[in-house]
Amino acid sequence: MTCALSGYAHDVWSPGGSQFSIRGALVAVPASETGARLIRVAVNDEGVVTKVRAVELVEDLLLCKRRESPWMPELAVLDVEEHALGWLVFLQSVEYIRTREQKKMLVGQGPYLVDRRDESIHHIPVTTYATGDWAELYLRQVKGIRPPDPLVAAVREHLHSAGTMAAIRHLRKQAPGFGPQEAKTYVVAVRDGGEPPEELVTLTQKPEKCPPLSIETLTGPNRQCSS
Helix, strand or coil, rough: CCCEEEEEEEEEEEECCCEEEECCCCEECCCCCCCEEEEEEEEECCEEECCCHHHHHHHHHHHHHHHCCCCCCEEEEEEEEEEEEEEEEEEEEEHHHHHCCHCCCCCCCCCEEECCCCCCCCEEHHHHHCCCCCCHHHHHHCCCCCCCCHHHHHHHHHHHHHHHEEEEEHHHCCCCCCCCCHHHHHHHHCCCCCCHHHHHHHHHHHCCCCCCCCCCEECCCCCCCCC
């Protein structure tokens, strides 16, 4: 049996029916009439989800949705783009893909993101995607990773150059929402080599005038919708 990396997936030729292990996963290969079969494996050498696997997951989800709501327009995969967070899968109506008639085009459908690590699928509203800030929202909302504190570096610099009180004054000037005790707690945390409490970090960020629509998680990690 030979194995070579092709694109984003392993192409594995198996001589007849057999079982073999790839990255710890047991793969069963039935014998074919020709005695060999091409198998497309779902992860690459870095252990991330491949483009082929991402499309398979989305198509499975679309099939489930079709069964649940047969009256809704039938969707299919139109395009796929790679992103650091995973695969952006763009959908369109089957009729448009088949005919390319503008009147058949579905408007307002944001892409799906297939997480490159855990196979979860998320819908990004089209208006959120259009802002260009969807990746930061995904990290914050879905992954629980808070955005970088815009003031911590400046506070640390003031601590080193002018001391604690100067750092507190600078913080309150830049973020008027801080009270005296809150500012002291923030600065002391930075001075002692730690991170400011999350509830105080939020005070350093300007409120959004028009917050983006939330990203919707459609399937959880390593799970597909039930058939």
